[in-house]
Amino acid sequence: MKARNIVIFIFGVLAVLAAVCTIFPKDGITIGNIHLEFPTLDEILTVESKSTTMSNGLARDPNELTKQQLMTMQTEDYKEFMKFAQTNPARFYMPNNDSTYFDDIFAAMENAGSEPMRVLHYGDSQLEGDRISADLREKFQTAFGGSGVGMVPAIQAVGAMTVVQSSSKKLPTYYAYEMGEHLRNGRYGIMAQVTHLNGSVQLTYRASSLEGVPHSKTYSKVTLVCSGNGKATLTANGTSQPMTDDVVSKDGVRFLTATLPSPAGKVSISVTGNMELFAVLLDGKNGVSVDNVPMRGCSGTVFAYVNDRKTLEPFFKRNKVGLLILQYGGNSVPYLKSEKKMQEYKKSLIAQVELFKAMSPETKILFIGPADMATNVKGKKETYPQLEPTIKMLQEVCSETGIAFWNLYDSMGGRNSMLEWVNAGLAGKDYLHFTRDGASKVADMLFNTYLMYYRFYCKRVGKTPKEFNQ
Numbered sequence: 001m002k003a004r005n006i007v008i009f010i011f012g013v014l015a016v017l018a019a020v021c022t023i024f025p026k027d028g029i030t031i032g033n034i035h036l037e038f039p040t041l042d043e044i045l046t047v048e049s050k051s052t053t054m055s056n057g058l059a060r061d062p063n064e065l066t067k068q069q070l071m072t073m074q075t076e077d078y079k080e081f082m083k084f085a086q087t088n089p090a091r092f093y094m095p096n097n098d099s100t101y102f103d104d105i106f107a108a109m110e111n112a113g114s115e116p117m118r119v120l121h122y123g124d125s126q127l128e129g130d131r132i133s134a135d136l137r138e139k140f141q142t143a144f145g146g147s148g149v150g151m152v153p154a155i156q157a158v159g160a161m162t163v164v165q166s167s168s169k170k171l172p173t174y175y176a177y178e179m180g181e182h183l184r185n186g187r188y189g190i191m192a193q194v195t196h197l198n199g200s201v202q203l204t205y206r207a208s209s210l211e212g213v214p215h216s217k218t219y220s221k222v223t224l225v226c227s228g229n230g231k232a233t234l235t236a237n238g239t240s241q242p243m244t245d246d247v248v249s250k251d252g253v254r255f256l257t258a259t260l261p262s263p264a265g266k267v268s269i270s271v272t273g274n275m276e277l278f279a280v281l282l283d284g285k286n287g288v289s290v291d292n293v294p295m296r297g298c299s300g301t302v303f304a305y306v307n308d309r310k311t312l313e314p315f316f317k318r319n320k321v322g323l324l325i326l327q328y329g330g331n332s333v334p335y336l337k338s339e340k341k342m343q344e345y346k347k348s349l350i351a352q353v354e355l356f357k358a359m360s361p362e363t364k365i366l367f368i369g370p371a372d373m374a375t376n377v378k379g380k381k382e383t384y385p386q387l388e389p390t391i392k393m394l395q396e397v398c399s400e401t402g403i404a405f406w407n408l409y410d411s412m413g414g415r416n417s418m419l420e421w422v423n424a425g426l427a428g429k430d431y432l433h434f435t436r437d438g439a440s441k442v443a444d445m446l447f448n449t450y451l452m453y454y455r456f457y458c459k460r461v462g463k464t465p466k467e468f469n470q
Contacts (some may be wrong), residue, residue, distance in 0.1 A: 092449060093448065125331075132443050144466060148215075148289060166204045172195070195277040301351070323363070325368060337386060409447050
């Protein structure tokens with residue numbers, strides 16, 4: 001074929017495609033069960049701009065702005081904070097714009113050396129393996145004291161990078177979320193999972209070799225949260241001691257506790273009896289404990305509709321939970337395609353939040369919205385169409401229930417930022433979950449925002465921020 005004919009053929013094809021782009025309905029056409037779409041001429045001709053990439057691989061990084069404002073806050077008073085609270089994508093959305101909402105937490109953390117307190121971090125699979133929580137824990141414990149990995153299940157379904165667990169035998173374990181077999185009675189406990197024991201078992205917990213989290217590597221106080229008839233013995237540093245009932249609730253939830261004479265990086269609990277095992281607390285004697293509770297596939301409503309409150313409330317009554325973090329929404333995004341579905345989810349989340357508020361009125365609650373999530377839209381990876389409406393709804397939940405909100409989506413860069421995070425090695429190729437480095441960056445962003453409000457608190461009450469005293 002002559003070159004002239006080839007050129008004519010190519011331009012002819014392009015002309016036909018251009019005509020189809022022009023006349024084809026923008027929303028596509030449906031033939032039977034098949035829906036067909038064709039790109040518009042603007043979509044074909046549009047060239048995406050390339051933004052300058054920062055040193056960490058991200059073209060947009062609101063965390064850099066937060067760090068700059070944190071440095072400015074060392075010398076300036078209210079002006080820089082107000083700028084942050086009104087304009088920074090990583091700011092907290094406080095109930096009724098009350099910048100003092102977390103003041104009680106700040107005071108409690110400063111006193112944690114004598115009165116231990118907990119940060120309870122619930123979430124979906126973004127938290128699996130102790131991601132996000134591990135780095136957040138290290139930052140809190142470095143600034144305010146404390147040690148240990150916090151709360152872990154008796155038997156771990158998915159391994160954590162901070163603690164290695166093992167059991168002398170396989171035991172039946174039940175979950176309130178989509179991880180395994182369910183229970184009819186709803187007695188799952190504080191971690192939304194329970195292990196049943198009828199006989200004897202030895203549970204062993206050992207700090208991992210993960211670098212960068214030294215405070216998580218030793219335990220000084222160990223507690224078995226359980227119910228039923230039985231006893232437990234703790235072995236650490238070559239010696240054994242009985243675990244005694246610290247508290248027994250009126251509904252039979254027990255807290256079998258042992259305090260070690262010296263910190264240990266490995267402990268074993270021998271348990272005998274007919275018991276429900278809800279959780280194990282691997283804490284320091286004092287300071288801040290940060291608990292990681294991941295629930296794969298969970299939408300964040302299991303406590304209000306599945307879990308028995310009688311196995312939940314005793315934990316809050318016995319332990320000082322200063323801050324409750326709820327990190328949900330991502331699993332529901334693909335299914336919220338109608339206003340009815342959106343409102344049903346909103347109603348469920350409101351019931352969830354109100355339950356926690358009723359059980360522990362003094363606990364402050366921070367809801368973290370979902371990260372950016374990308375899916376195939378007309379052949380390209382783009383942010384889920386339902387994501388931004390979902391985040392707007394979540395902000396309404398927080399406003400209506402009087403709790404704080406942190407917009408992770410905006411904090412990581414907003415629309416299509418997940419593509420940049422994947423390219424930078426901060427998120428996986430599923431365009432949903434963070435890598436270890438990405439989770440660490442999220443923890444850094446969250447803690448920097450926390451520090452901004454903490455420093456503003458210190459300036460208001462005339463204190464020197466703790467982190468400057470080290």
